Amino acid sequence: MEKRLSETVEIEVRFSEVDSMKVVWHGNYMQYFEDGREAFGRKYGLDYLTIYGQGYFVPVVDIAFHYRKPMEYGRKALLTVTYRPCEAAKILFDYEIKDSETGEVLTTGSSVQVFMDRNYQLEVSSPAFYKEWKKRWL
Amino acid sequence: MEKRLSETVEIEVRFSEVDSMKVVWHGNYMQYFEDGREAFGRKYGLDYLTIYGQGYFVPVVDIAFHYRKPMEYGRKALLTVTYRPCEAAKILFDYEIKDSETGEVLTTGSSVQVFMDRNYQLEVSSPAFYKEWKKRWL
């Protein structure tokens, strides 16, 4: 089995992220996943600013969440973002949030990003820097 | 083809919802979809407060977004939320955001909610009020 590229960040639930059912409002996981993508990006040189510096945006075109167990205020959890290799001009990630102490899986998900140039034109082929990035890391 | 239950709400993009790429940050669609669910709920008597009054929560357990075209500040769009019937103790919705003028589809998605009682116990069978609701509307 090939080794996957991944990064793990800690999630500390804030008071304002918890709703009247005393658990994190499901919509807040969008921000957790983006924090995870950016942490992965900083680790592997694939963060928004680096990509922008190369002349591209990487908008999210698909994202999905599966909520198994909720998180309450003060909960500490770990989000692992794993890069899923593919041939297309896309960036695929899988996400897993686990309780820091028990390791119980709380939430999973996946996302797809594509490349757009500075004129918001979709890139149908991987930009040169991304091909280089894949050669370097995969 | 059976007639589907649906409700349509207008989305008016706010300044703060738009990011530095001048389009709505993808994470904000979680709120649009929830606004749509609540509008559907008010139309058909299946909103959070009514369900809570019956003794249940309806947490989202799955949600997915497919972003085709972005929305910028001031854009007016229509979100249609359609109920998808199923046999299980779940509430399924499909979402479609279209430009108010052109009708172009901008974003689609789907969600799944389950029933939990006030003690946060999952209901494996449809609560009585939900069976009545289905009889009434489907």
Next chain:
Amino acid sequence: MEKRLSETVEIEVRFSEVDSMKVVWHGNYMQYFEDGREAFGRKYGLDYLTIYGQGYFVPVVDIAFHYRKPMEYGRKALLTVTYRPCEAAKILFDYEIKDSETGEVLTTGSSVQVFMDRNYQLEVSSPAFYKEWKKRWL
């Protein structure tokens, strides 16, 4: 007493805006106030897009909130935004949120905006269009 320019918008508290104390998280009032400013702007031709079209940004430099009574999910309230005339190159607003039914004052506040040109340079004198706007409306 001179007649003040003002606009009133309805606030309908969303589920996600309410915290674990079952009232609107105080931070969400920033968005309510901005919604109010933009509604005032659309009524009097002083909204962000119009101002931007004239070549300016109007960043908020001061804002203050006084919370008297909280709002819970489903509460309907009215926010009135009133323009406070001044000689300087500033836009001053006073805010008041009242319960739609009882008229009880729930929250008050104020804000100050200044003018910056497209190069983010502060305008120390009122832009021409703002002087014209004042002549027209005050």
Next chain:
Amino acid sequence: MEKRLSETVEIEVRFSEVDSMKVVWHGNYMQYFEDGREAFGRKYGLDYLTIYGQGYFVPVVDIAFHYRKPMEYGRKALLTVTYRPCEAAKILFDYEIKDSETGEVLTTGSSVQVFMDRNYQLEVSSPAFYKEWKKRWL
């Protein structure tokens, strides 16, 4: 001059916090200030959970922001939250955000919190635990 109690936290601006003017939307500072209050609370035993364990809520009743210089994506800044002693049954804080490298002051502010018991009744006198806390730390 008496030594003031304070805590400093790092702010790392996220992509989603930045608006179409490429600076942090002013409304997001509500969350920064709350993060600062909670960090102060964890340092001195005056965080939301500890206070709640004593039987109280500490809702914000006043908060004000003065924005001098904006922050853009990727900016690193330091927020210092300083406790301002007072005789009343209130918790007063002053805030200062400075650039991590230059020390330039970017934003300042202040807030006032009061004590409410679990029945949402305002405490006009300092709760016993707060008097003890003041004796311990001031």
